Each structure stands twice: as C-alpha cells, then as structure tokens.
Amino acid sequence: MDRLVVTGGTRLHGSVRISGAKNSALKLMAASLLAEGETVIENVPHIADCLTMAEVLDRLGAGASWEGSSLRIDASGALEVETPYELVSQMRASIVVLGPLLARQGRARVAMPGGCNIGSRKIDLHLKGFERMGARFSYDHGFLNATAPSLRGAMISLDFPSVGATENILMAAVGATGTTVIENAAREPEIQDLAAMLVQMGAKIDGAGSTTMEIHGVDGFTAVRHRVIPDRIEAGTFAIAVCATGGSVTIEEGRAEHLDLVLDKLGEAGATVEAKDRSVRVEMSERPRQIDLVTLPFPGFPTDLQPQMMALLAAARGTSIVTENVFESRFMFVDELNRMGADIRTEGHHAVIRGVDRLSAAPVRALDIRAGAAMVIAALAADGTTDIADIHHVDRGYEDLEGRLTSLGAEVRREPSPWPAER
Numbered sequence: 001m002d003r004l005v006v007t008g009g010t011r012l013h014g015s016v017r018i019s020g021a022k023n024s025a026l027k028l029m030a031a032s033l034l035a036e037g038e039t040v041i042e043n044v045p046h047i048a049d050c051l052t053m054a055e056v057l058d059r060l061g062a063g064a065s066w067e068g069s070s071l072r073i074d075a076s077g078a079l080e081v082e083t084p085y086e087l088v089s090q091m092r093a094s095i096v097v098l099g100p101l102l103a104r105q106g107r108a109r110v111a112m113p114g115g116c117n118i119g120s121r122k123i124d125l126h127l128k129g130f131e132r133m134g135a136r137f138s139y140d141h142g143f144l145n146a147t148a149p150s151l152r153g154a155m156i157s158l159d160f161p162s163v164g165a166t167e168n169i170l171m172a173a174v175g176a177t178g179t180t181v182i183e184n185a186a187r188e189p190e191i192q193d194l195a196a197m198l199v200q201m202g203a204k205i206d207g208a209g210s211t212t213m214e215i216h217g218v219d220g221f222t223a224v225r226h227r228v229i230p231d232r233i234e235a236g237t238f239a240i241a242v243c244a245t246g247g248s249v250t251i252e253e254g255r256a257e258h259l260d261l262v263l264d265k266l267g268e269a270g271a272t273v274e275a276k277d278r279s280v281r282v283e284m285s286e287r288p289r290q291i292d293l294v295t296l297p298f299p300g301f302p303t304d305l306q307p308q309m310m311a312l313l314a315a316a317r318g319t320s321i322v323t324e325n326v327f328e329s330r331f332m333f334v335d336e337l338n339r340m341g342a343d344i345r346t347e348g349h350h351a352v353i354r355g356v357d358r359l360s361a362a363p364v365r366a367l368d369i370r371a372g373a374a375m376v377i378a379a380l381a382a383d384g385t386t387d388i389a390d391i392h393h394v395d396r397g398y399e400d401l402e403g404r405l406t407s408l409g410a411e412v413r414r415e416p417s418p419w420p421a422e423r
C-alpha cells in the first residue's frame with residue numbers, strides 16, 4: 001500500500017494533459033464484447049480500474065492487450081458468461097458486461113458488486129430494465145444469473161437517470177429484437193461517447209445525450225476503432241487544484257463544454273477561466289471565495305467533483321453550503337478534512353463549510369477515488385507536509401497523479417505506507 005507525501009504551499013504553473021475518461025473507457029471496453037472481431041480503443045488510461053476491466057474481458061474469453069494507450073480486444077471467439085467476485089468486488093462497474101452478454105449470449109452470471117465506499121449502490125434499475133426486455137434472474141452463492149433467450153425491445157422509464165443503468169440497458173437494447181425507449185435516461189458525455197461507438201459498430205440509436213433515447217435493435221455488430229473522450233473529472237480535479245493553491249495552469253484536452261457549471265463555479269470562487277477549443281486555462285490569484293453548490297446528474301454539478309470542491313472551500317473566505325443529491329454517503333471523507341483543520345459540519349445530504357485561513361498538514365487516508373483526490377488538493381494548499389495513506393484508491397482513477405502535479409511545481413512523492421491498510 002503506497003502513500004503520497006505532499007508538501008503544501010506551492011502555486012501550480014504550466015500545462016497538464018488530460019487522459020482518456022475512465023468512466024467512458026470502461027463502458028467502451030464492455031461494448032466491445034458485442035462485436036465478433038477485434039476492437040481497438042484508443043486513449044485508454046493506464047489506471048487500476050481499466051486493468052481490472054481488461055482482466056474481466058480476458059476471463060470472458062475476449063483477450064485484451066495494450067499497445068501504449070490503445071487497447072485491442074478480440075471478442076471473435078465464443079465467450080464465457082461468468083464474471084468472478086474477485087474482479088467485481090474490486091470494481092462494481094464490471095456489472096456493465098451484463099447488457100452486452102445478454103445481447104450476445106442470452107445469458108450472464110455476474111458476482112454481486114462491492115466497490116466504492118460511497119453509499120449502498122444498488123443495481124435494481126439495471127435489472128428492472130432487463131426484466132422489461134424479457135430477462136429473468138436468479139441468485140446463488142453471491143452470483144446473479146441472468147437469462148434472456150430472446151431479448152426484446154421495451155418501454156423503460158428509469159426512476160432516476162442512473163448512468164450505469166442507462167449504459168447497461170443501452171448495450172442490451174442495441175442487440176434486442178424491436179425498439180427500446182429509455183425515458184429519464186442519463187445524459188453524461190460518457191453515454192454519448194458509448195452511443196457514438198455503438199453507432200459506428202452498426203447500432204441504431206436516436207437521442208443519445210437527451211432524456212429520451214430510442215434504440216432499434218440490429219443483428220450483429222462490426223468491430224471498430226474508437227478514441228475515448230478526455231476525462232472531464234480529471235480536468236475538473238486539476239482546475240480545482242489550481243484554485244486551491246493559486247497559480248495558472250493550461251489543461252490540455254480539457255473540454256469546457258463538459259465542465260460548464262464547474263468552470264462557472266470556479267469563476268464565482270474567484271478564478272479566471274479561459275476556454276479554448278481543446279484546452280482550458282485556469283488562473284487564480286486570490287484566496288478562494290465561498291460558493292454554494294448542489295450535485296445533480298449531468299448537466300448538473302458532478303458528484304465526482306464534490307469532494308475536491310469541499311477541499312477547496314475548506315480554506316475559502318466565508319461559509320459555503322454543499323448539497324449532495326446523487327450518493328447518500330458521500331461525505332464520509334469530511335472527518336479526514338477536519339483532521340487537517342477544516343470546519344465542516346454535515347447534516348444528512350447538506351454540508352456547511354466554514355472556511356478557515358489555512359489547512360494544516362496531518363496524516364490522513366484516501367477513502368475512495370475522489371475523496372482521495374480531495375485529500376491531495378487539501379494537502380497542496382495546506383501548511384506543512386501531509387501523509388495520505390491508502391493511495392491505491394486514487395490510483396483507480398488517476399494515472400500518475402504525482403508525476404503530473406510535480407510537473408506543475410508541486411512537491412509530491414510516493415512512498416510505501418508505514419501503516420497497515422484500514423480493514
């Protein structure tokens with residue numbers, strides 16, 4: 001278990017290139033199972049979650065091999081249908097193989113997921129959608145068995161615009177008989193990326209990126225080459241880091257249109273933001289000002305940037321209020337920020353953050369991917385040297401975070417952890 005050792009107080013300067021979007025790459029990798037051929041996905045980040053998904057594909061019989069940042073996935077042979085617990089427990093997003101397996105094989109056996117420590121994350125919406133398409137489920141020994149000898153199109157109205165349910169149902173619907181309509185669909189850019197690759201493969205999809213998607217099932221898919229969109233959450237993380245430390249950074253491949261509200265909020269906090277075609281420059285020359293924000297599905301403020309914003313606001317001028325509407329337990333990392341001198345109180349899904357003059361370094365833990373990124377931001381802005389343990393959580397979502405922060409002038413190094421991992 002590694003830790004990061006971060007000495008705060010340095011302003012960030014220079015430019016940083018954003019990797020391919022983790023949350024897009026994982027679903028594109030699952031979609032490759034639909035085509036009997038060799039898919040090439042470019043711009044896949046070398047992070048633990050993508051390595052886990054490559055292993056899931058391998059176990060299913062779709063050999064995955066890396067060439068730099070491109071991933072070749074050969075799903076031309078017969079596929080297995082079982083995804084084991086040791087992989088699903090590392091990354092709950094592995095359940096997105098359910099949709100493509102049902103479409104191609106008519107059955108799947110997937111271990112029930114564990115995953116990020118941010119609340120009980122159910123998959124009921126995924127399963128209700130598949131059921132409407134004719135799938136049946138049974139459970140044994142921690143596994144979910146799904147069968148759908150003939151998957152057929154259906155009207156599916158989601159109770160909540162779940163990203164994973166929209167994607168999983170979409171990947172089943174493209175190969176079902178007839179037309180599927182998904183109402184209250186999620187609209188995240190990653191869903192549009194997935195739909196773009198599926199259309200290139202031969203799928204017929206209308207309305208990707210809107211709340212109603214209409215999918216006309218087709219027979220058979222062609223393997224294609226597709227480039228993953230840049231990671232908006234990684235871009236947002238760097239933008240927030242600059243606001244916390246002060247300085248000026250150009251975020252190459254940052255897409256302003258994917259970060260509208262985030263950049264507006266950083267502007268409200270005092271940053272100067274300049275959006276170009278394929279980059280965003282963020283400059284901060286004052287102490288951040290308080291802001292209020294509410295997380296919501298896209299195009300609302302992303303829940304995956306809420307912890308990083310809390311780290312920024314912890315040392316802002318004034319009192320901020322943050323409301324978390326997407327995940328029920330996404331404030332657990334607040335105790336770690338308070339150990340660094342932050343003054344944050346939570347009540348249900350609201351947090352009241354009284355900005356302190358300066359955070360102070362302390363030994364802390366990364367509790368999940370984004371909470372870990374928040375601790376790194378807090379440490380960059382704090383007085384002294386912070387030890388952040390359990391950094392493997394951050395490695396699930398960020399490629400070489402310490403290298404890239406160092407190139408911007410930060411003092412960050414990785415060391416083996418002297419503490420036992422939390423049980």
Ligand code: UD1
Pocket residue numbers: 023024026093120121122123124125126127160161162163164165303304326327328
């Ligand atoms: C995806 C992202 C994650 C991001 C989240 C919201 C990936 C790999 N992960 O997660 O980083 O934080 O979108 O933008 O892409 N829910 C149910 N039943 C379901 C499905 C979801 O109740 O069947 C609830 C969840 O518990 C949660 C909310 O809906 O409270 C949102 O979940 P969802 O949009 O599905 O997130 P994920 O796809 O898991």
